[in-house]
Amino acid sequence: MGKNNSYEGKGPTQRQLRVGETIRRALSEVLARGDVHDPELNRLSITVGEVRSSSDLKIATAYVLPLGGEGQDEVLKLLSRNKHEIRKQVAKKLTLKFSPELRFQLDQTFDQMDETRRMLNQDAVRRDADAPDKATEG
Template identity: 75%
Template sequence: MNLMAKNKFHDGPGPSQRQLRVGELIRRTLAEVLARGDVHDPDLNRLSITVGEVRTSPDLRVATAFVLPLGGQGQEGVLKLLARNKGELRRIIGKKLGLKFSPELRFQLDETFDRLEEARRMLEQDDVRRDLEK
């Protein structure tokens, strides 16, 4: 395999192993910090927040956390609280993980559960069930 083909293989559309590993470390740490209430914001500490996934940029400078409040209530409020505390969360994560550069944190709603529920509803429809049984 020539060098050009090898580089194309590694620059594929998906995240690198390093991005996946760092993203998962950040996800676990962020979930732990939020669950224990390590942030100095009583409004944020009052909430139960699920951190479903963290995706990092190729240079690991930006980490996007996909979050959802327990029960799905108050989603916009949760995003505002997390944004308000992202500096402190960034410092805590950087300190706990010992990363050379602590990534900028961004927060988005995790819509995975909504998509799963929609797929489940579609599969329960009579016409879809009939097609699947054939």
């Protein structure tokens, strides 16, 4: 049996997307309200950018980022340390038959957007982008 990764081959199903978004909302609420009994975790403001569910919906990977991007390693350790309690709190808010195992990764989306902006602002790239497309000239 291969890895149970929802993004291998074809994209996620509508059900995976729906479950992922439901978990994202519940997880965001749990973290924002400080429902977990860990003062170190509760003092942080954590954004949950996306949650991806495996094809069997047993594993949910949450892509998170601390406010301002500071303390990323600490956030992952704190979330990992509290993942069982977080899972229990999230499960209370879900209407699923079972609560998926939660995994946490840093959300790289903002870094990628910043890097793309930086690249697009380079003189050589702007010059190439502004040049007429030779393939469409007649």
